[in-house]
Amino acid sequence: RPMLQLKWPNDLWIDQRKFAGILIEVAHASPESTWLVAGIGVNLRGPALADRTSLAQHTQAPQKEALAQQIARHWQHAAAQFERTGFAPFLPRWQQRDALAGQWVQHLAQQARAFIRSRRCAAASARH
Template identity: 40%
Template sequence: MSADHPPPSPILPSQPSPPPSPLPAWRIDLDRLRAALDGAARGWILDAVEETGSTNADLTLASRAAPWGDAGTLRLAYRQTAGRGRQGRPWQGQAGLTFSVALPLPLAPSQLSGLSLAVGLALAEALADCDARLGAAVGLKWPNDLQIDGRKLAGILIESVPAGPQRVWAVIGIGLNLVRDAQMEAALGRELAGVAEYLPALDPTTLLAAVLNRLAAMRAAFIAGGFAPMAPRWSARDAFRDQPVRLLHDGQVQAEGLARGVDGDGHLLLETAAGLERISSGEVSLRAVPAGAGGAPA
């Protein structure tokens, strides 16, 4: 077996072969995907399955017994039956790329501050690599979403698995809408965005390769210097910069003010009547203040 085709990952649970079925146009060609990877991403382990409960759960479980090394692992599923979004919300997302990557980071858990923002930035820059117009349209929503014109394009969920002193696996779940899903829009009660709005001749294999290449580069940069060097690039794509916003928890307003970007640790800078506050992501959600509503400092 050649070096370009490494053996199956020892950290992934075995899966029965899926029954033969016609492949939709957006299915991933793993051989072509590997050929499109460069740099550190060329050594990553790639895995795709027809269906699983949750790719994040798969990699979280598998990482506990994983041998330590430098290679990341991709786990992609065409359908997730127990997918989870932020704050434990159920999420399945059949209209897009739904996958997780496990990244070995020689860092302490306390050094992961800002990682979700770094991942979001990598994803946005990967979309720009594919199409400049798409890249220009994408905005980042603190702490872990991508959007176009206020419509959600992608979400990120990160879980960590300690692996010893100064060692942690970051298991990063990503859902990226390829097309707008009317059924999901109806269920969520909100409009969504899709990559196909800008890339009608969408090639998901090329798109996924761009994402993995950017994630590999992000991993190296994050290990070297954390999120701080990336903060200016993130702020340049901040969809809510200098806008009045509310922070909600379980539907209740926790704080209001003007969004003033983020600091080097990935905290939201919120200008309130009491001054500039630094907000950690925690369990709060950011929302725009409706037009005509108060709440922003004078």
């Protein structure tokens, strides 16, 4: 079974190639109202390329409707758990699947650029 990995901040990898991505957008409608829109895109079928792959390249790809239902069910469960407990219970699973742990990465922000080594992700932190 291929190893699923998470590549900060929003890519899902199999064998070091992207097969899915997560998008989360937050909007503040007013000081009292915040909206969050989250989505996931999955490459079910398609040729494996140097930087991306599909589920069908690694396993029997599920039907898209069944996969959508399964993702929605797990996402709802995870969101409820996150609301109750925060990020801490998710941290061990994140660390187990962190594709960049121990790797050198280039960080670009505004006009600055830095090369950093990814060491860990902490429960109180959203950074590497």
